[in-house]
Amino acid sequence: MNNTTTAPANPVLRVAPAAPAEAAAHFRASLRFHADVSDVAAALAAGGDPGFVVLDSRSTESWDQGHVPGAVHLPTALIPEQAERLLDKNVPVVTYCWGPGCNGATRAALALAELGYQVKEMLGGFEYWAREGFVYETWQGPESRPADPLTAPVAGDCGC
16 A cells, blocks of 8 residues: 655646747737737837827726827727728727726727727726826826836836
C-alpha cells in the first residue's frame, strides 16, 4: 500500500503556460482587438488626426453624464441604421461603454465589425477614463477627477 500523498496542484500552474510562440501569437492578437485608456488618451492628446475615431455606445443619459472629448455618440442599438451616416469605413473605430463590468463596447464592436468597420475596444471604458484623471465632457461642460492611485500613477507615466 502506498501512503504517499501528492501536494495540491499550484493553482497558477495547474494548467501549464503556453509555449512562447503560442503566447506571443495570442497577445499579439489581443492587441489587434483592444486599446487601453492611456493609449487612446495619448493618441488624442498628441494633436492632429489620431487615425481613429472614438465611439461611445451608451445611452444619451449616460453620454450626458460624461464622455470622452471628441467621441462620436452612437448607442449600440442604433449602429445598424446610423453607422454609415456617422462613420467612415476607412477609419478604424475604438468603442467604449461604461467599464470592465459592461460588455456594451464589445457588442458595439461586433455590430460595427459585422458592417465592415475596423474596430478595437477600449479596455476600461468610461470608468477608467475618469479614474485615470483624463478630462471628460458632460452636459454642463468639461470635468476631471484626480487620478485614482489604484488605476494610474499620480505622477509620471505607468511605464508600460
